Amino acid sequence: MKKITLDYTNIQDAVLLSELSGKLESYSEIRNMIINKTGKGNDFLGWVDLPDRISDQEIEEIEALGKRIREESDLLVVIGIGGSYLGAKAAIDALLPAFKKSGEGIEIVFAGQSLSPRYLKSLLAHMEGRRVTVNVISKSGTTTEPAVAFRIIREWMIAKYGKEEGCRRIIATTDSSKGALRTLADEEGMKTYVIPDDVGGRFSVLTPVGLVPIAAAGISIKDLVQGARDGAAQYRDEADVTKNPSAVYAAIRNILYKKGKTTEILSNFEPQLHYVAEWWKQLYGESEGKENKGIFPASCDFTTDLHSMGQWIQEGLRNIFETFINVEDSGVKILLGREEKDLDKLNYLEGETLEFVNRQAFLGTASAHRDGGVPNMTINLPDISAYSIGKLFYFFEWGVAVSGYMLGVNPFDQPGVESYKKNMFALLGKPGLEKETQAIREKLAGNKLIV
Amino acid sequence: MKKITLDYTNIQDAVLLSELSGKLESYSEIRNMIINKTGKGNDFLGWVDLPDRISDQEIEEIEALGKRIREESDLLVVIGIGGSYLGAKAAIDALLPAFKKSGEGIEIVFAGQSLSPRYLKSLLAHMEGRRVTVNVISKSGTTTEPAVAFRIIREWMIAKYGKEEGCRRIIATTDSSKGALRTLADEEGMKTYVIPDDVGGRFSVLTPVGLVPIAAAGISIKDLVQGARDGAAQYRDEADVTKNPSAVYAAIRNILYKKGKTTEILSNFEPQLHYVAEWWKQLYGESEGKENKGIFPASCDFTTDLHSMGQWIQEGLRNIFETFINVEDSGVKILLGREEKDLDKLNYLEGETLEFVNRQAFLGTASAHRDGGVPNMTINLPDISAYSIGKLFYFFEWGVAVSGYMLGVNPFDQPGVESYKKNMFALLGKPGLEKETQAIREKLAGNKLIV
Numbered sequence: 044m045k046k047i048t049l050d051y052t053n054i055q056d057a058v059l060l061s062e063l064s065g066k067l068e069s070y071s072e073i074r075n076m077i078i079n080k081t082g083k084g085n086d087f088l089g090w091v092d093l094p095d096r097i098s099d100q101e102i103e104e105i106e107a108l109g110k111r112i113r114e115e116s117d118l119l120v121v122i123g124i125g126g127s128y129l130g131a132k133a134a135i136d137a138l139l140p141a142f143k144k145s146g147e148g149i150e151i152v153f154a155g156q157s158l159s160p161r162y163l164k165s166l167l168a169h170m171e172g173r174r175v176t177v178n179v180i181s182k183s184g185t186t187t188e189p190a191v192a193f194r195i196i197r198e199w200m201i202a203k204y205g206k207e208e209g210c211r212r213i214i215a216t217t218d219s220s221k222g223a224l225r226t227l228a229d230e231e232g233m234k235t236y237v238i239p240d241d242v243g244g245r246f247s248v249l250t251p252v253g254l255v256p257i258a259a260a261g262i263s264i265k266d267l268v269q270g271a272r273d274g275a276a277q278y279r280d281e282a283d284v285t286k287n288p289s290a291v292y293a294a295i296r297n298i299l300y301k302k303g304k305t306t307e308i309l310s311n312f313e314p315q316l317h318y319v320a321e322w323w324k325q326l327y328g329e330s331e332g333k334e335n336k337g338i339f340p341a342s343c344d345f346t347t348d349l350h351s352m353g354q355w356i357q358e359g360l361r362n363i364f365e366t367f368i369n370v371e372d373s374g375v376k377i378l379l380g381r382e383e384k385d386l387d388k389l390n391y392l393e394g395e396t397l398e399f400v401n402r403q404a405f406l407g408t409a410s411a412h413r414d415g416g417v418p419n420m421t422i423n424l425p426d427i428s429a430y431s432i433g434k435l436f437y438f439f440e441w442g443v444a445v446s447g448y449m450l451g452v453n454p455f456d457q458p459g460v461e462s463y464k465k466n467m468f469a470l471l472g473k474p475g476l477e478k479e480t481q482a483i484r485e486k487l488a489g490n491k492l493i494v
Numbered sequence: 495m496k497k498i499t500l501d502y503t504n505i506q507d508a509v510l511l512s513e514l515s516g517k518l519e520s521y522s523e524i525r526n527m528i529i530n531k532t533g534k535g536n537d538f539l540g541w542v543d544l545p546d547r548i549s550d551q552e553i554e555e556i557e558a559l560g561k562r563i564r565e566e567s568d569l570l571v572v573i574g575i576g577g578s579y580l581g582a583k584a585a586i587d588a589l590l591p592a593f594k595k596s597g598e599g600i601e602i603v604f605a606g607q608s609l610s611p612r613y614l615k616s617l618l619a620h621m622e623g624r625r626v627t628v629n630v631i632s633k634s635g636t637t638t639e640p641a642v643a644f645r646i647i648r649e650w651m652i653a654k655y656g657k658e659e660g661c662r663r664i665i666a667t668t669d670s671s672k673g674a675l676r677t678l679a680d681e682e683g684m685k686t687y688v689i690p691d692d693v694g695g696r697f698s699v700l701t702p703v704g705l706v707p708i709a710a711a712g713i714s715i716k717d718l719v720q721g722a723r724d725g726a727a728q729y730r731d732e733a734d735v736t737k738n739p740s741a742v743y744a745a746i747r748n749i750l751y752k753k754g755k756t757t758e759i760l761s762n763f764e765p766q767l768h769y770v771a772e773w774w775k776q777l778y779g780e781s782e783g784k785e786n787k788g789i790f791p792a793s794c795d796f797t798t799d800l801h802s803m804g805q806w807i808q809e810g811l812r813n814i815f816e817t818f819i820n821v822e823d824s825g826v827k828i829l830l831g832r833e834e835k836d837l838d839k840l841n842y843l844e845g846e847t848l849e850f851v852n853r854q855a856f857l858g859t860a861s862a863h864r865d866g867g868v869p870n871m872t873i874n875l876p877d878i879s880a881y882s883i884g885k886l887f888y889f890f891e892w893g894v895a896v897s898g899y900m901l902g903v904n905p906f907d908q909p910g911v912e913s914y915k916k917n918m919f920a921l922l923g924k925p926g927l928e929k930e931t932q933a934i935r936e937k938l939a940g941n942k943l944i945v
Contacts, residue, residue, distance in 0.1 A: 052943045125801030141613045142603070142620035145596055152593070157798045158852035159764050160826035161878070162592045169593035188797055190838040191830065191851065198831075223837040245802075288945045305811055306757065306790060313610050325802030332806025335867075339757060339806065339814070341792050346639055347608045349914055350576030350695075351776030355783025355790065357910030360756055362813075363790070375611035379642065380649075386674040387641040391925055400642065400922065401609035406938060407917030415913060416786075427612070459808030462866060463800055466858030471851065474842055487857060492503045494739045 044273055045425035047438055049288035051295055053409055057364075057418035058298050066294040066449070070284040073448045078279070082448055084455030089241030090440055091279060093249050094271035094433075102265050105251065108214070108234075109258030113149045115212075117173040120166070120196060121256045122155035123180035124188045125325060126244025127216075130253035130436070133322040134267065135260045137315050137432050151260050154196060155179075155189030163192065167199060175200065178259070180216040180252050182238050184224025187467070206231075216251050243455055245326045248436055263429045270433025277434075278441040289438045292420065293445035296338060296364070299418060300450070304364040306339040308356065311368045312405045313427065314344045319368070323439055330443045330454040337450065346404050357415045365412055365419035368435075369405055372426045373398045495724055496876035498889055500739035502746055504860055508815075508869035509749050517745040517900070521735040524899045529730070533899055535906030540692030541891055542730060544700050545722035545884075553716050556702065559665070559685075560709030564600045566663075568624040571617070571647060572707045573606035574631035575639045576776060577695025578667075581704035581887070584773040585718065586711045588766050588883050602711050605647060606630075606640030614643060618650065626651065629710070631667040631703050633689050635675025638918070644675075657682075667702050694906055696777045699887055714880045721884025728885075729892040740889045743871065744896035747789060747815070750869060751901070755815040757790040759807065762819045763856045764878065765795045770819070774890055781894045781905040788901065797855050808866045816863055816870035819886075820856055823877045824849045 076082035077091060112119055121131060135151055143150060154166055177196060181189045200209040215228035216236040228235045236251030247253060249271055258264045278289035285291075296307060307327075309320045320342035331337035343352050356363065377397040381390050392400065412419055422438070425431050447454025469479035470487075527533035528542060563570055572582060586602055594601060605617055628647060632640045652660040666679035667687040679686045687702030698704060700722055709715045729740035736742075747758060758778075760771045771793035782788035794803050807814065828848040832841050843851065863870055873889070876882050898905025920930035921938075 048944050050942060050944045052941070055943070124798065128798075129802060140616040140619070142616045144619065156801075157763075157765055157795065158848060158855055159766070160824050160828045160848040160852065162765055163828060163848065164826045165591040165593045168591070168595065185838050187840075187851070187855075188801075190840055191843075191848065194831070194833065194838065194840060195828070223839070227837050285945065291945045305813060312608075314608055314613055315610070321802065324799075328803050328806035328810070332808075332810030335809065335812055337806055337810040339792070339811065340803075341790070344608065346914075347575065347579075350607075350639075350911065351580060351772065352779050352783075352791075353914065354908045354910045355779035355788055357783075357913050358786065359779070359783030359788040360790065361786055362756060373611050375615045377611045377614060377646070379645070382645065384678075386678050387636050387645065388674070389638075389641055389645060392642075392922065395922075397609060397611040397614065397642065400638070401611065403921035404609055404638075404914065404918045407919075407921050407934075408914040410934065410938065411913035411917050415910070457805045459805045459866070460801065462808050462862035463797075463804065463855065463859040466862050467851075467855045468858075470854035470858050471843065471846075483858075483861065487861065490503070491501060492506070493499050493501045494736065494742045 045431060046277065047288060047425070047431070047434055048423045049292050050421040050423060051291065053413040054295055054299070054418040054420060056413065057302065057304070058295065062298050063294060066298055067284045067291070069449065070290050070294065070445065071282065073445050074282065076448060077444050083453035087241055087243045087246075087455035089239050090243075090246035090249070092275070093242060094268055094275050094437065097249065097268050102268060105254050105258045106264060108255065109261070112176050112259040113261060115174060116149055116176040118170060118175045119149055119151045119256065119259050120170070120175060120177045121151060121153050121180065122177065122189045122193050122196065123153070123252070124156045124186060126247045127180035127189070127252050128153055128156045129318065129322040129325055130248025131256040133318040134248065134253065134257045134262060134429070134432055136318040137427055138262045138429055139260060141315060148261065149259065151256060155192030158188055158191065163195065167195075170199065175203070175212065177213045178216065178255055179213060179224065181224050182218050183222045184217060184227065185222070187464070190223075214255060216255060245329055246440055248322070249433070266429035267433035270430035271437045274434040274437030274441070278438060288422075289442045290445055292366070292422070293442045293449060295420060296446055297449040299364045300338050303362055304418065306341055306363045308341045308343055308363060308365045309368065310343040310345050310365055312345050312401055313370050313373065314347065315427065316368055317344050319432070319435070326439055326443050327446075329457045329460070330447045331450055331452060333452050333459065336452070345408060346401075349408065356412060356417060361416045363417055365417050367405065367409055367419060367421040369421050369423050370427055371423055373401070374426060496882060497728065498739060498876070498882070498885055499874045500743050501872040501874060502742065504864040505746055505750070505869040505871060507864065508753065508755070509746065513749050514745060517749055518735045518742070520900065521741050521745065521896065522733065524896050525733065527899060528895050534904035538692055538694045538697075538906035540690050541694070541697035541700070543726070544693065545719055545726050545888065548700065548719050553719060556705050556709045556715060559706065560712070563627050563710040564712060566625060567600055567627040569621060569626045570600055570602045570707065570710050571621070571626060571628045572602060572604050572631065573628065573640045573644050573647065574604070574703070575607045575637060577698045578631035578640070578703050579604055579607045580769065580773040580776055581699025582707040584769040585699065585704065585708045585713060585880075585883055587769045588878055589713045589880060590711060592766060599712065600710065602707060606643030609639055609642065614646065618646075621650065626654070626663065628664045629667065629706055630664060630675065632675050633669050634673045635668060635678065636673070638915070641674075665706060667706060696780055697891055699773070700884070717880035718884035721881035722888045725885040725888030725892070729889060739873075740893045741896055743817070743873070744893045744900060746871060747897055748900040750815045751789050754813055755869065757792055757814045759792045759794055759814060759816045760819065761794040761796050761816055763796050763852055764821050764824065765798065766878065767819055768795050770883070770886070777890055777894050778897070780908045780911070781898045782901055782903060784903050784910065787903070796859060800859065807863060807868060812867045814868055816868050818856065818860055818870060818872040820872050820874050821878055822874055824852070825877055
């Protein structure tokens, strides 16, 4: 069984071993809080046993649907935002090739993840002349971004396919019984999947929210779920914290945070993991950023960003730490050759693989950043496979529950996300908010400082 | 003439007016340092007058080349990293539609911006069967990432086109006289463009480094340069700081930094500006992140990331400030309609545009973040046009020179970028580094902490 390991050699200059062992002592208590559901936010712990609860039958049914979508479509438009977007995007970007061969296989695109008119216009043009299926994902059906996009795209689908076939080509992932999208889907006879009540958006990648688009991309969700199951066995079920990389990751980040390392950079050396980091930013930022505390989650794609953020990381303000994702086997062998004239002086690498060069860049970077005062850890990921990505998802989910409880916050709520929405609804003049509308319009009409 | 303005209304809770006027007093001195080239790093000030120095003839020549590239190619592969990548990527992503119509027009892709074997393998497959032109960008020709990619891609080009036509389809942007790429290009008769000696990588977007790929994408570099020229007139030539949004931006960020706001988030509401933020991260991070100081540059795409980073920004640790880029005219009108059953409760928006909704989201967010303790500024960008993007480039370039000098660092060097390279070369066993190779191998072979 391929295991994820955590190498924390490069935190030694910043963390005393006694600090680590002290922190780890609290783990068994926190683990019990999660498993026995006695901590804050315990009505949103459905993710803990989720990989075990998914039946083989459910997986097969979704994979069969995915196959059908691929057969009948050139394009799958996935409509969703936040947790209804990032999990699927992370898995699909990680597991499909960076460039899709034109004319071959389905293309997966996303909508309703912003309010940009430029993006939506371009997407609608992109849909022209192609066989389209839509997967709309929203618990309530009234979240502004996906609701607006879905109105426009549903109209497009019905104009193109007629009502019956248009609705047959729309899959709704939503609440089991209530809400605007559930009502609409039932009325129009759309196929539906259920978002469980006890799984928050950022933990939903292993529900149909993530599984349907991932399966439609042709990725084995059976392997993905198996990875998460084995991850649960290794992180959730492992009471001995010294054998638990997810718990040690959580403990170290809490120690570093308390020492003023208030920003964490998750850095990869495989750019296809870019959206795994975006998914992680929601998971960790939304779980911990509250009560005026929490580690700021940032990310880099290396070596690309060594030529942009590298200077700052090496020599800037020393308030950061770094976590690398090191892919142990890229699965791709590109050999470097020899040139007659060695103008670029690369002949000494003859016979080496590009992967070898990339790995020395990683090792050199981790060492240089440690020397520069940036404590860092490495998550060793065996490969970029559905199995390993599924395990990594659980690694981070378990880690953030532990880390959030160590910080003393409720890792499962997100009260601050409403603030911009309240203002936006008032500014839009939403019925029922007349007072708020007047108040914010007056506020924003106040004295402006503009240059 | 379309102007960029800076709205700093939402910093009022964090900055006293007296602090701002105090800071602005130092501006005239700093402005003189830049113009008279008397400050640190003054041998890299070629960017200051660059927009004025580019002749109409040069612009026409590059635009003609761009036209030829589009006619002869389905794919332009741009090989470069850091400043030889981000400027072109920023302009092209901002100015072309989010989705390219398949089969229509040239596709611009990038290589040599990482060492990922998975990426390069997928790119090589993507090149098959298509008419390819290459633009390789490297001052020395020996920077590892582009040099490795160029070896492999050049071999591919010669295998496909033969030596003569293969080399004719390669454009080299490099040093005027020395270095591996200059030598090779001259020997093989490749078309070349010159990277000026006095313009650092992160300031090079308005040299052929950026202009060639941007012109090949079909974007008017004439408009882009004109925007930068007018930007220079408005920021560099404007001695009255109270009329200079670029200088005020620099002053405010310095004040906020000294008050513990050590991370800046550059947030857009048009996702096509994503790589403008990546370009900005290099410009600001690399210019200021040294001597253990500097603002950490981060970025968000909204409203997307309000559903991931929004919670942290609203209620997390209060060590951040935010700069919004507000596009005043998106140029796209998508009207919201009416539905018989108003299940999603969006009928109250009937007759409004998507742009209007997006703008209320921006206004609501800026206000909510201020109320949450995040001081913020807004850069009002008139539109997303080549002219405005060119002006924005100069806005930020001028701003970082001022900001860097206010911080007391040399904004034009990047000594820390070498650290990972030194380690990497030693680990790769580069000839001449035998001692370093032995030293780092011994160091890394030391005791490991792994769980």
